Amino acid sequence: MCQNIVGSETHVNSMRLMHTVKDNVSSNTKVTVITSGSFGEGLELRGSDLDVMYVTKSIEVFEDFKTAYTTVYLCLEMETDDVKPGFTQLLIEQIHTQFPCKHCEEHNGKHYFSGTSFKQEIMENTDTIVHGPCVSDKEGKWDQAMCLHCRTWISQASQWITRSNNSWPSYSVKQSIIKHGVLFVPIGVKGSPKEDIEWRISFSVGEKFLINTFTHTQLICYALLKILLKDVIATYAECENLLCSYFLKTIIFWVSEELPQSIWKPENLIHCFMRCFSRLIYSVDYSICLHYFIPENNMFEDKIQGHAHRETKTKSLALYRFMCFNIVGIENHVKTLRLMNTVRDVMTNNNHYTTITSGSFGEGFELKGSDLDMMSEAKFIEVDTDGIKPRLNPNLIYLRTETDDLKPGFTQMVVELTDNQSLLQFCEKLNGKLYLSRTLFKKGFLGNTMNIYGSKIHGPSISDKDGIKFFAYIIFFHSKSYKILGIALQLLGESESDRHAFKRSVKIDADKR
Structure with missing residues (x-):
């Protein structure tokens, strides 16, 4: 785009x-x-x-x-x-x-x-x-x-x-x-x-003024809606003069007001677009599109009726189904994928780390080219914002956030208490205080995986060179979690969903070979 x-x-x-x-x-x-x-x-x-x-x-x-x-x-x-x-x-x-x-x-x-x-x-x-x-x-x-x-x-x-x-x-x-x-x-x-x-x-x-404040993802969603109108909906004679780009602009204004700005990111493009597209279908279905500045003005009043209303709704729903079956997946598939990732996260948890699948896979999307984003939350480190929380566990590393003179959304980590001498290799001393260095922290993990997987630092993450091999050990759990999910769904009587889960398990096992 x-x-x-x-x-x-x-x-x-x-x-x-x-x-x-x-x-x-x-x-x-x-x-x-x-x-x-x-x-x-x-x-x-x-x-x-x-x-x-x-x-x-x-x-x-x-x-x-x-x-x-x-x-x-x-x-x-x-x-x-x-x-x-x-x-x-x-x-x-x-x-x-x-x-x-x-x-x-x-x-x-x-x-x-x-x-x-x-x-x-x-x-x-x-x-x-x-x-x-x-x-x-x-x-x-x-x-x-x-x-x-x-x-x-x-x-x-x-x-x-x-x-x-x-x-x-x-x-x-x-x-x-x-x-x-x-x-x-x-x-x-x-x-x-x-x-x-x-x-x-x-x-x-x-x-x-409002459009100039859009993130680039918001602007791309808006452009996609315009393309949808011109190249799909308006190609049908019954729908040609029913919708205009101003209605689409109004819809994305309303959605932008409802969603937090943090959601409008490139990795969430499909999710954001489908939110706007679903609103368009709702507007056509119920003949309601409220003016953004003057909501008392329903711009769809007496606008989309009779055969034209049915045609516009039919074309929109047809495109919606195409997106579901070919790109995003139907609602049950998305929920199944989310549940599968939750099962895998629980299975990979241990005494030291909590695993959280994030990114597209964690959100329930299997989009072409998406990598697998995993977050490992360290259980042996506890972070406090004010430094007054009791430090009773000698096996834990206690850190305190320090945000003075920092950009909002960022912090420094002051080491308050630890008996773990190996942690010192990841720390830097400044003005008499000991800080946990995120650079040294990542390099420490990188050293354990670089020789095996050719891994590298990628922003806040450690990634393999291909985006796959570093998480090769996850594949075992990926297949196994589908099998467990299939059994659970079978017990619940969800025959169609459990069949889908087992098929995914077999496919993953075949790909491993």
């Missing part, structure tokens, strides 16, 4: 910077230019068009005009009574005498700014078409949207400020989004009697 589709993290950042520079150069005293869509997010996906927003500086929108003080030509006030959440009408409150208001429409004695008329003027004498809130070329290569700006955050989205208790988005990112305010694009609620004078509230700038 990084090399062939999305690009590396550096490439994505360069793309974003290039468009930011281009926007700044293109902006002038009349308009602010903002590149949005895939290009603005740093993605160059096949078939993407260029989306550009032009924010006019001669018109300003206020939620409450009574608090306004401005010298712009035209002042508009939001009027949201009897309008669907996420939309508004723009009431003309103040107009400069020289400003031609040819986009006004009168309703019940009030004058409103017409988005439809606004777009039509832009299209005059051009070979363009209307595409939602945008004006587009007939080849579909670019979309241009003329926008209006409100400098303050609006009450419809006020609950977003305090909603998320997770680490994403951060407080500073939220403040940057709030400080910018919101935009308005010329499109109303389809079928509304006042559709021509309704405007959609746009959070495009805030959404760019």
Whole structure:
């Protein structure tokens, strides 16, 4: 994905910077230019068009005009009574005498700014078409949207400020989004009697801020969802115009708010993608996709119904089944794999170490190219955070954490008490204190395995040169644990699962020979 589709993290950042520079150069005293869509997010996906927003500086929108003080030509006030959440009408409150208001429409004695008329003027004498809130070329290569700006955050989205208790988005990112305010694009609620004078509230700038905070794994998940939409779902005529990339962006925003940032790592890509994909299926199934900033706006309301609803759901479920049977495995297979690893961990435990299978295998994935990650927790070492815990066992090595002047998430290990003289070879003395050296600690284990397995240090781990041989002794337990698991499942009456476990055992034994 990084090399062939999305690009590396550096490439994505360069793309974003290039468009930011281009926007700044293109902006002038009349308009602010903002590149949005895939290009603005740093993605160059096949078939993407260029989306550009032009924010006019001669018109300003206020939620409450009574608090306004401005010298712009035209002042508009939001009027949201009897309008669907996420939309508004723009009431003309103040107009400069020289400003031609040819986009006004009168309703019940009030004058409103017409988005439809606004777009039509832009299209005059051009070979363009209307595409939602945008004006587009007939080849579909670019979309241009003329926008209006409100400098303050609006009450419809006020609950977003305090909603998320997770680490994403951060407080500073939220403040940057709030400080910018919101935009308005010329499109109303389809079928509304006042559709021509309704405007959609746009959070495009805030959404760019959010996407710029994504880890590269989050960005790849987002790109995968876009590819899924374009190359799978939208290829069916019944589904072509039902879903759009904005719905996918909304889904990944919600999932990002729910999951801890630490989960978005390359080794968890499939898990994270399936979480987003499952949410998409749920949204289609129940016709619910809540706007990220204004949840009262269900963007799927009256959107996916009847035959189209069934077709979209069918295609999504078909892809879900393909992922299950060919890549991730069905739910029972994943649970069986997790249980098998738990059985093996218990079998390999002894008086000195507790074994924990981590990484993809520990999570229940058997992905092509995954190595086997094992953690050995030393039982003869006890770590204390405050140094006041009683040290009653003479056979244990007692360490204390020390985090002064260290980056969060890291610590030094001070040796508090030990009768184990062999430990001293792994220690370093600093300022009168004895510290356990992680470098010497790993080298000590490396020396025991290097000659036999050609092992090497790999980050916090010790790995064999092939990613297999160092853990060759595990293979015996790998096969045996499947046999034990098969017996356990047989006793529980899980005939299909126990048959699968025994088959895995036979295959592993055959591979050993």
